[in-house]
Amino acid sequence: MTRRIDLLAADAVAEGEMQMVWVDGGASPVLVVRSGGVLHALQGTCSHEYFELDRGFLTRGTLTCPLHLSRFDLGDGTALDPPADLPLAVYPVVEEGGRVLIEVPDGPLAVNED
Numbered sequence: 001m002t003r004r005i006d007l008l009a010a011d012a013v014a015e016g017e018m019q020m021v022w023v024d025g026g027a028s029p030v031l032v033v034r035s036g037g038v039l040h041a042l043q044g045t046c047s048h049e050y051f052e053l054d055r056g057f058l059t060r061g062t063l064t065c066p067l068h069l070s071r072f073d074l075g076d077g078t079a080l081d082p083p084a085d086l087p088l089a090v091y092p093v094v095e096e097g098g099r100v101l102i103e104v105p106d107g108p109l110a111v112n113e114d
Contacts (some may be wrong), residue, residue: 001106010100020044020054029111040074041102042093047112048084086112
């Protein structure tokens with residue numbers, strides 16, 4: 001079983017920008033990024049050490065955590081630079097009626113953490 005979570009309006013995230021959305025009663029941060037015209041949704045905290053990634057920066061299809069400068073691929077969440085070695089969880093995005101939704105399994109939102 002899956003569920004769809006409505007995150008925000010598609011036009012709320014401009015090209016090259018990101019926005020944090022808290023879901024599941026504020027328990028789970030999801031980072032929505034628009035890069036290269038594509039919307040991405042990833043876990044909102046670094047997989048190395050809890051730090052909110054909306055404070056990071058985007059560069060050519062990657063997201064860099066400002067705490068220890070670990071870099072992640074926006075497409076598949078792969079950790080590209082240490083100290084992070086776990087990928088970020090990536091959530092399938094659905095654009096519908098001008099809204100950004102993610103489609104995820106029922107239950108708690110999956111995240112990767114050291």
